Amino acid sequence: MQATKSPSTKSLPRTFGRPKIKLAPGDALIVVDVQRDFLPGGSLAVPQGDAVIPVLNEYISRFAARGLPIFATRDWHPADHWSFRAQGGLWPVHCVAGSDGANFPSTLNVGGPVAVISKPSRCEQETFSGFVGTDLEARLKALGTHRLFIGGLATDYCVLNTVVDALRRGFQVFLLGDAIRAVNVHPRDGRRAGQEMMRQGAVPVALKDVL
Numbered sequence: 001m002q003a004t005k006s007p008s009t010k011s012l013p014r015t016f017g018r019p020k021i022k023l024a025p026g027d028a029l030i031v032v033d034v035q036r037d038f039l040p041g042g043s044l045a046v047p048q049g050d051a052v053i054p055v056l057n058e059y060i061s062r063f064a065a066r067g068l069p070i071f072a073t074r075d076w077h078p079a080d081h082w083s084f085r086a087q088g089g090l091w092p093v094h095c096v097a098g099s100d101g102a103n104f105p106s107t108l109n110v111g112g113p114v115a116v117i118s119k120p121s122r123c124e125q126e127t128f129s130g131f132v133g134t135d136l137e138a139r140l141k142a143l144g145t146h147r148l149f150i151g152g153l154a155t156d157y158c159v160l161n162t163v164v165d166a167l168r169r170g171f172q173v174f175l176l177g178d179a180i181r182a183v184n185v186h187p188r189d190g191r192r193a194g195q196e197m198m199r200q201g202a203v204p205v206a207l208k209d210v211l
Contacts, residue, residue, distance in 0.1 A: 021174060022211045023062060028069040028145045030166075031056055032130060032152030032159050034108050035074055037094040037101035044094040046154045046181050050105075055179040056151055057109045058207055064113050069143050072110045073130035073152075073162065076102060076118040083126055090185075115139070128161035137169055149210070150202075151176030154183040156193040163197045173197075177204040 034056065036042050039049045063070050075095035083089035095102040097118075104110045117134050119127040130136050140148070148171045150163050159180050166173050175197055182190025198204060 020209055020211060021205055023066050023068060025068070026144055027063070027147045027149065028071065028140055028143065029059055029063045030130060030136075030148055030150045030152075030162065031060070031070070031072040031108075031110070031114075032150060032162050033073055033075055033095075033154070034104060034152050035095055035101065036103055036105055037075075038153045039105060042094070042101055043092045044183075046183050049153050049181050050107075052151060052153065052179045052181055053105065053107050055176070055207055057107075059149065059151065059176065059179065059210070060109050060114065062210065063149075069140070069145065070114045071117055071130075071136065071139075072104065072108075072114050073117045073119060073134075073136070073158070074102060074104070075121070075127075075158070077121050081121060128158045129165040130158070130162045131165040131169065132161075140171070145171070147172045147174065149174045149176055149205075151179030153181060154190075155180040156182045156184065156189040160193040160197060163202050164200055167201050173202040174210075175202040175204045176206075178206045 034052060037044050038046050060070055076097045077095050079096050080087060083091050084093050085091065117130055117136050119130060120133045121127045127133055148166050150159065150166065150173055152159055163173050163175060182193065184190050
């Protein structure tokens with residue numbers, strides 16, 4: 001798939017980075033779909049997708065140090081998923097359940113306290129959001145979570161849908177603007193996705209804003 005270069009966080013509106021947020025009980029981190037197939041060399045590589053890893057690792061470290069919940073979602077497709085080109089879909093085969101491409105990269109610190117959420121996907125169903133067909137919402141509410149910090153891949157698909165679903169479910173959402181990258185199948189898809197998430201109530205922040 002031919003994709004254009006992902007915009008930097010500088011392309012977000014000027015409100016980006018202004019809030020200062022202190023982590024507290026009731027907060028949780030969601031790392032969206034940072035899997036090998038979405039990284040450089042993968043079958044559906046997101047431009048500069050690997051740039052989110054060191055930033056997310058720092059977020060993970062800060063949440064873990066405070067004993068706050070951390071979740072990592074992952075695409076977990078059947079081999080004959082309808083979105084694959086062989087079945088007439090848009091995408092190359094990617095993140096097939098149990099495959100190496102569906103794994104998290106070794107450079108992403110998802111061991112220890114990080115809970116993995118596998119997005120179940122029937123052949124005829126697309127599941128961009130980490131909330132669809134999973135127990136993520138129930139687990140968050142059981143933990144008393146009301147604020148979510150969300151970053152990962154890709155801005156214009158799984159991050160967008162996870163953020164929007166979180167907002168619809170009543171969570172306050174902070175969008176980790178320095179830890180997202182877009183596929184940009186169409187130019188500016190990532191920017192439009194960022195604007196839509198903020199329009200619906202997500203607050204963009206950067207690592208320097210999270211105390």
